[in-house]
Amino acid sequence: MPEFVYRAVTSKGQVVRNKVEDVNRNTLIQKLKSNDLLPISVIQVGYKSKSTKTNRKNMMDIDDIMRQADSANIMQGRAIAKPSIKERVNLLLAREEKITNRDIIIFTQNFYLLKKANFNNIHALSTIIDSTENLSLRGILQDVLAGVEAGEYMYTTLEYYSNIFPYIYINMIKVGELSGQLTRSLEQAVKYMESTDDISSRLRKIIIPNVLQLLAIIALLIFGVAYIIPLIQEAFAQSGTTQTLPEITIWFVDFCNKLIKVWYVPVIAIAAIIGLIYAYVQSPKGKYNFDYFKYKMPIFGKLLYAIDFSRFIKAMLLNLENGMRIQDSLEVSKSVVKNYVLLSIIETSINNILIGASWIEPFENSGLSSSMQVEMLKIGMQTDLPEMMRKLVEYMDIDIENLMNKIMAVLPQVVYSIVGVFLIFLVVVIIVPCIQLYMGTWIFDAVDLPV
Numbered sequence: 001m002p003e004f005v006y007r008a009v010t011s012k013g014q015v016v017r018n019k020v021e022d023v024n025r026n027t028l029i030q031k032l033k034s035n036d037l038l039p040i041s042v043i044q045v046g047y048k049s050k051s052t053k054t055n056r057k058n059m060m061d062i063d064d065i066m067r068q069a070d071s072a073n074i075m076q077g078r079a080i081a082k083p084s085i086k087e088r089v090n091l092l093l094a095r096e097e098k099i100t101n102r103d104i105i106i107f108t109q110n111f112y113l114l115k116k117a118n119f120n121n122i123h124a125l126s127t128i129i130d131s132t133e134n135l136s137l138r139g140i141l142q143d144v145l146a147g148v149e150a151g152e153y154m155y156t157t158l159e160y161y162s163n164i165f166p167y168i169y170i171n172m173i174k175v176g177e178l179s180g181q182l183t184r185s186l187e188q189a190v191k192y193m194e195s196t197d198d199i200s201s202r203l204r205k206i207i208i209p210n211v212l213q214l215l216a217i218i219a220l221l222i223f224g225v226a227y228i229i230p231l232i233q234e235a236f237a238q239s240g241t242t243q244t245l246p247e248i249t250i251w252f253v254d255f256c257n258k259l260i261k262v263w264y265v266p267v268i269a270i271a272a273i274i275g276l277i278y279a280y281v282q283s284p285k286g287k288y289n290f291d292y293f294k295y296k297m298p299i300f301g302k303l304l305y306a307i308d309f310s311r312f313i314k315a316m317l318l319n320l321e322n323g324m325r326i327q328d329s330l331e332v333s334k335s336v337v338k339n340y341v342l343l344s345i346i347e348t349s350i351n352n353i354l355i356g357a358s359w360i361e362p363f364e365n366s367g368l369s370s371s372m373q374v375e376m377l378k379i380g381m382q383t384d385l386p387e388m389m390r391k392l393v394e395y396m397d398i399d400i401e402n403l404m405n406k407i408m409a410v411l412p413q414v415v416y417s418i419v420g421v422f423l424i425f426l427v428v429v430i431i432v433p434c435i436q437l438y439m440g441t442w443i444f445d446a447v448d449l450p451v
Contacts, residue, residue: 004028008037027150034142099137099164105193107137108169112186121148121182140164153177168192168311171335175315178332179322188314202408210415217422224430225256232433249429291340295368299410303403304339305368310396311336312346317389326385327353341368370399 004025007017016037022028025042032039107128114124125145132138140161147157155174158165169189176185229249244250259266280286295305315336319329327350334346348362360377363369373392380388 004042006032006042007040008032009040011036027146030149031146099134099140101193101197103134103137104165104169105190105197107132107141108186108190108193112183112190115183115186121154167338168336172311172315174335175318175332179319179324181318181322184318185315188311188318192311199404202404203411206408206412206415210412210419213419214422217419217426220430221422221426224426225253228430229253229433245433246428249433252429288340288344291342294339295341299407299414303400303407305342306396306400306403308337308339308342309369309373310393310400312342313389313396314393317386317393320386320389326359330359341366 004022005017005019006028010016020028022031028042029039032042110128110131111124114127115121119127122145125141125148129138129141129145132141143160144154144157148154153174155170155177158170158173162170169192172185172189172192173182176182176189179185229245232245281290295301297304312333315333316329319332320326324332330346330350330353334343337343337346345362345366345368349359352361353359360374360381363377364374372395376388376392376395377385380386380392
């Protein structure tokens with residue numbers, strides 16, 4: 001990458017000099033201006049290999065420029081003005097501003113609408129940057145724009161921000177750019193983000209209230225064992241009654257007391273189990289088995305596979321409509337898949353094409369794809385594959401909605417059952433002794449009076 005020496009004036013009126021790397025002279029001038037530096041001279045002095053990543057992929061922030069300056073001499077002799085408290089607070093808030101899924105959805109929607117109106121990428125990104133309120137996202141989009149202006153694909157910069165943009169989202173953009181159908185890919189990305197957000201919202205509405213109820217019940221159990229039960233036991237002991245607490249209450253109190261004495265044992269055991277599971281999942285075999293479990297797990301398994309398979313078919317359809325061969329389409333489309341099981345099925349499909357076998361066979365033999373999905377692909381191979389894939393996508397969308405409705409019907413019953421068990425345990429262990437104390441029958445027993 002070329003090396004340049006520049007001289008520029010800062011917003012404080014200081015003249016700085018520095019040596020940096022960039023794609024070309026024009027790009028460096030744009031970056032200097034975007035970082036509030038007015039260029040005086042920019043001279044190429046050499047060429048260097050690609051450097052390591054900084055805070056931005058394509059742009060250098062003003063802080064980074066000043067930090068890396070090898071001279072940064074102040075030519076006009078002016079002292080550096082210290083930022084005010086208000087400026088420091090605004091800068092801190094700007095750096096810590098969180099980028100939410102909603103921010104990404106709005107950006108993608110706007111980008112899709114502008115692309116649909118035949119805006120080129122540079123014009124569309126420039127327009128969106130001007131209207132983006134989230135300062136953190138605006139900075140990232142400016143970096144994406146700098147990369148596009150330098151001739152790079154958008155997805156190469158998005159990959160740099162993989163902690164912000166989901167893996168699937170980045171690869172959907174990648175498929176769109178490589179297939180020449182970015183507008184269609186953006187449309188799918190919008191639908192994917194909205195559906196994911198909708199599913200998460202619906203699950204939260206069911207799970208969060210019940211989890212809070214469960215935590216409240218556990219808190220009552222802890223409070224009862226630590227405070228209420230000892231008071232009841234003390235009242236019984238002082239009265240001399242022969243009545244005792246329910247056996248399950250006595251057992252639970254003894255269990256909690258013993259657990260408190262050796263609390264480190266279960267903590268170490270749980271930590272060890274979690275560590276072993278984590279280490280296993282990080283291994284190649286563990287990742288594969290864990291991903292296979294995702295597709296076979298109760299309640300959510302079929303939905304997870306349906307979503308991944310549908311996303312893969314949509315990506316493959318984009319490539320086929322752009323004139324790609326089936327083998328190339330499979331190769332490019334697999335980037336939207338993260339699950340190792342489905343990836344292995346796709347790799348087997350690609351190998352089958354190389355040896356002249358059916359690429360649909362691995363999906364059929366996996367036992368994960370339904371007979372409807374497999375038969376529609378087979379018929380497509382005999383007639384018009386893109387057209388049949390469009391119908392398959394429509395079928396998958398309906399199937400995913402049906403699976404989601406089933407989960408929404410079953411999940412509350414499962415959660416309510418768990419909460420109900422804990423509630424019954426709370427009643428037996430804590431509430432029954434409280435009622436026993438409130439009724440006062442133990443007083444009669446204590447003075448040998450008939451109840």
